[in-house]
Amino acid sequence: MxxxxxxxxxxxxxxxxxxxxxxxxxxxxxxxxxxxxxxxxxxxxxxxxxxxxxxxxxxxxxxxxxxxxxxxxxxxxxxxxxxxxxxxxxxxxxxxxxxxxxxxxxxxxxxxxxxxxxxxxxxxxxxxxxxxxxxxxELRRRLDDKWGLRGIVGTSPAMEKLFDEIRQVAPTRATVLVEGASGTGKELVAHALHQLSPRADGPFVAVHCAALPATLLESELFGHEKGAFTGADSLRKGRFELARGGTLFLDEIGEIDASVQVKLLRVLETRTFERLGGGETLEADIRIVAATNRDLKARVAEGKFREDLYYRLAVVTLRMPTLAERPEDIPLLCDHFLRKFAEENGRKIHGFEPAAAAILRAYPWPGNVRELRNAVERMVVLSRGDWLTTTDVPESIRDGAQSAARDDPASNPGESLADAEKRKILAALKAAGGNRSRAAEALGISRRTIHRKLAAWGIGQ
Ligand SMILES: Nc1ncnc2c1ncn2[C@@H]1O[C@H](COP(=O)(O)OP(=O)(O)OP(=O)(O)O)[C@@H](O)[C@H]1O
Ligand SMILES: [Mg+2]
Missing domain, CATH: 3.40.50.2300 (Response regulator)
Structure with missing residues (x-):
C-alpha cells in the first residue's frame, strides 16, 4: 500500500x-x-x-x-x-x-x-x-465536572486544591496514598485518578485489605499456582495480574499484616511478583493507589507499619478534607444527593426548605459525605411533600446541629435555629447591597428560597 x-x-x-x-x-x-x-x-x-x-x-x-x-x-x-x-x-x-x-x-x-x-x-x-x-x-462528564471532578462534588478551596493535585498526578504512574477520615471520598479519588490516567481503558481493581486475614490477602494479591497449598486445586490469578494495564486500589492499607507488608514492598521495588507456589516472575504492570483512614505516619512511629513501605507508597500523598473543614460544600452536596435519590425513587422534590437547609449546614457531619448521603437518601424516601422540611431531617441530626450551633462562638447564645437563619440571610442581603441573587449565591441557597423567606417574614413583597 x-x-x-x-x-x-x-x-x-x-x-x-x-x-x-x-x-x-x-x-x-x-x-x-x-x-x-x-x-x-x-x-x-x-x-x-x-x-x-x-x-x-x-x-x-x-x-x-x-x-x-x-x-x-x-x-x-x-x-x-x-x-x-x-x-x-x-x-x-x-x-x-x-x-x-x-x-x-x-x-x-x-x-x-x-x-x-x-x-x-x-x-x-x-x-x-x-x-x-x-x-x-462527554456531555455528562462536562456536567459532572461543573460542580467538581469526575463525580467528586465540591467547589470549596480545599476541594479545588485537591482537584488540581489529582489532575496533576493522574497522568503519571506515581504511586499515590490517599489519606482521610471515613466517608470523605477516598475511593472516589482513586477512581478519578484511574479515569484521568492513560490507563483509563484498563481495569480498575480494588482490594479491601482489612477484610481478609493475611494468608488469604496474600493469595488474593499474588494469586497461586495449582497445588501451591491444600485446597489450591487450580491456578488462580491474583489482583496484581488482574489489574494489568490498569490501576490497583489497595484500600485500608494501614491494616495489612507485617508479612504482607514485606511482600508488597518487594513488588513496589522490583515491579515484579510471583504467584504463590510459582517460580515464574511476572511483571506488575499496574499503577497503585492506596488509601487509609489512619494516620499512617503515626503507625510507622508505633512500629506497626514499615517505614520503607510507607515511603514507597507515599510518593504522592493526597489528604482528603473532612466535611467540617469545608462546610460551604454542604448545600451543593445536599442538592446533588437530593436530585440523585429523587430520580432513583421517582420522586418530585423541589428542594430543601431554608430552615432544613440551615440545620444540615450547621450539623458537624462526623461521618462526612457518606453520612450526608445516607441522611439525604432517608429524607427523600420518607418525605411526603414537595419540599424537604425540618421535620424530615432525622432527629439525631437536628440535635447535633443544635449543640453545634450552641458551641459556635459566632452565634448568639439561646438563639433558635430559625432566628439564626433569619440573622444570616439578612446579613447576607445587607452585604450584597440588597441583591437577592448575590446573597443567595453567598449562602449557597436559591434566590427563590430567599424570596419565600422574606415573604414569610413579611419583608419585601
Ligand atoms: N465529594 C463527594 N461528592 C460526591 N459523593 C461523595 C463525595 N465524597 C464521598 N462521596 C460519596 O460518599 C460515600 C463514601 O465515599 P467513599 O467510599 O469514597 O469514602 P471513603 O473515604 O473511602 O470512606 P472509608 O474510609 O469509610 O472507606 C460514597 O457513596 C461516595 O460516592
Ligand atoms: Mg473507602
Missing part, C-alpha cells in the same frame, strides 16, 4: 472481517473496501492478533468457526478491546445464538448469507449510536 493510501485509510472507520470461509471473507472485504479501512482474518486467533497490532472500530465476525468459536472471540474482544463494536454473523434461523451474542455485548447481528444493503444499514446504525453515546458521555 502506498503512503497516500495509508494516510487516507487512517481517517476511515476501520473494520475487521473475521470468517473462516474464504469466499464470505473476501466478498465482504470487497463490498466494504470503498468506504472503510478493511482488514481480514480467517480465525479467532488471527483476529485477536490483528486487533492487538492495531485496534479496529468495528469487528464483523462469523459466529461459527472451527478452533475458537465466534462467541468466545466476541467475549475476549469485549474484554480486551472494549471500544471495538462487534457485529456477529449468524446462520439463518439460529435465534438463540443471536440472543447469546447480544447478551455477550454484540451491538447487532446479521444472518448469513449477508444482504449487502442490510449490512450497510446495520453498520450505519451501529456507528451512529456509538457516536451518540460518546457524545452523551
Amino acid at each position: 502506498d503512503r497516500d493510501q495509508a494516510v487516507q485509510d487512517a481517517k476511515k472507520t476501520s473494520i475487521l472481517v473475521v470468517d473462516d470461509e474464504r469466499n464470505t471473507r473476501e466478498g465482504l472485504g470487497r463490498a466494504l473496501r470503498p468506504q472503510y479501512d478493511v482488514r481480514l482474518a480467517e480465525s479467532a486467533d488471527a483476529a485477536l492478533e490483528e486487533l492487538s497490532r492495531r485496534p479496529a472500530d468495528v469487528m464483523l465476525s462469523d459466529v461459527r468457526m472451527p478452533g475458537g468459536d465466534g462467541l468466545s472471540l466476541l467475549k475476549r474482544v469485549r474484554e480486551k478491546f472494549p471500544k471495538t463494536l462487534c457485529i456477529m454473523l449468524t446462520a439463518y434461523g439460529s435465534v438463540e445464538t443471536a440472543v447469546e451474542a447480544m447478551k455477550l455485548g454484540a451491538r447487532d447481528f446479521l444472518t448469513k448469507p449477508v444482504n449487502l444493503d442490510q449490512l450497510d444499514l446495520v453498520l450505519e446504525r451501529t456507528l451512529q449510536a456509538s457516536a451518540l453515546e460518546s457524545e452523551n458521555i
Whole structure:
C-alpha cells in the first residue's frame, strides 16, 4: 500500500472481517473496501492478533468457526478491546445464538448469507449510536465536572486544591496514598485518578485489605499456582495480574499484616511478583493507589507499619478534607444527593426548605459525605411533600446541629435555629447591597428560597 493510501485509510472507520470461509471473507472485504479501512482474518486467533497490532472500530465476525468459536472471540474482544463494536454473523434461523451474542455485548447481528444493503444499514446504525453515546458521555462528564471532578462534588478551596493535585498526578504512574477520615471520598479519588490516567481503558481493581486475614490477602494479591497449598486445586490469578494495564486500589492499607507488608514492598521495588507456589516472575504492570483512614505516619512511629513501605507508597500523598473543614460544600452536596435519590425513587422534590437547609449546614457531619448521603437518601424516601422540611431531617441530626450551633462562638447564645437563619440571610442581603441573587449565591441557597423567606417574614413583597 502506498503512503497516500495509508494516510487516507487512517481517517476511515476501520473494520475487521473475521470468517473462516474464504469466499464470505473476501466478498465482504470487497463490498466494504470503498468506504472503510478493511482488514481480514480467517480465525479467532488471527483476529485477536490483528486487533492487538492495531485496534479496529468495528469487528464483523462469523459466529461459527472451527478452533475458537465466534462467541468466545466476541467475549475476549469485549474484554480486551472494549471500544471495538462487534457485529456477529449468524446462520439463518439460529435465534438463540443471536440472543447469546447480544447478551455477550454484540451491538447487532446479521444472518448469513449477508444482504449487502442490510449490512450497510446495520453498520450505519451501529456507528451512529456509538457516536451518540460518546457524545452523551462527554456531555455528562462536562456536567459532572461543573460542580467538581469526575463525580467528586465540591467547589470549596480545599476541594479545588485537591482537584488540581489529582489532575496533576493522574497522568503519571506515581504511586499515590490517599489519606482521610471515613466517608470523605477516598475511593472516589482513586477512581478519578484511574479515569484521568492513560490507563483509563484498563481495569480498575480494588482490594479491601482489612477484610481478609493475611494468608488469604496474600493469595488474593499474588494469586497461586495449582497445588501451591491444600485446597489450591487450580491456578488462580491474583489482583496484581488482574489489574494489568490498569490501576490497583489497595484500600485500608494501614491494616495489612507485617508479612504482607514485606511482600508488597518487594513488588513496589522490583515491579515484579510471583504467584504463590510459582517460580515464574511476572511483571506488575499496574499503577497503585492506596488509601487509609489512619494516620499512617503515626503507625510507622508505633512500629506497626514499615517505614520503607510507607515511603514507597507515599510518593504522592493526597489528604482528603473532612466535611467540617469545608462546610460551604454542604448545600451543593445536599442538592446533588437530593436530585440523585429523587430520580432513583421517582420522586418530585423541589428542594430543601431554608430552615432544613440551615440545620444540615450547621450539623458537624462526623461521618462526612457518606453520612450526608445516607441522611439525604432517608429524607427523600420518607418525605411526603414537595419540599424537604425540618421535620424530615432525622432527629439525631437536628440535635447535633443544635449543640453545634450552641458551641459556635459566632452565634448568639439561646438563639433558635430559625432566628439564626433569619440573622444570616439578612446579613447576607445587607452585604450584597440588597441583591437577592448575590446573597443567595453567598449562602449557597436559591434566590427563590430567599424570596419565600422574606415573604414569610413579611419583608419585601
Ligand atoms: N465529594 C463527594 N461528592 C460526591 N459523593 C461523595 C463525595 N465524597 C464521598 N462521596 C460519596 O460518599 C460515600 C463514601 O465515599 P467513599 O467510599 O469514597 O469514602 P471513603 O473515604 O473511602 O470512606 P472509608 O474510609 O469509610 O472507606 C460514597 O457513596 C461516595 O460516592
Ligand atoms: Mg473507602
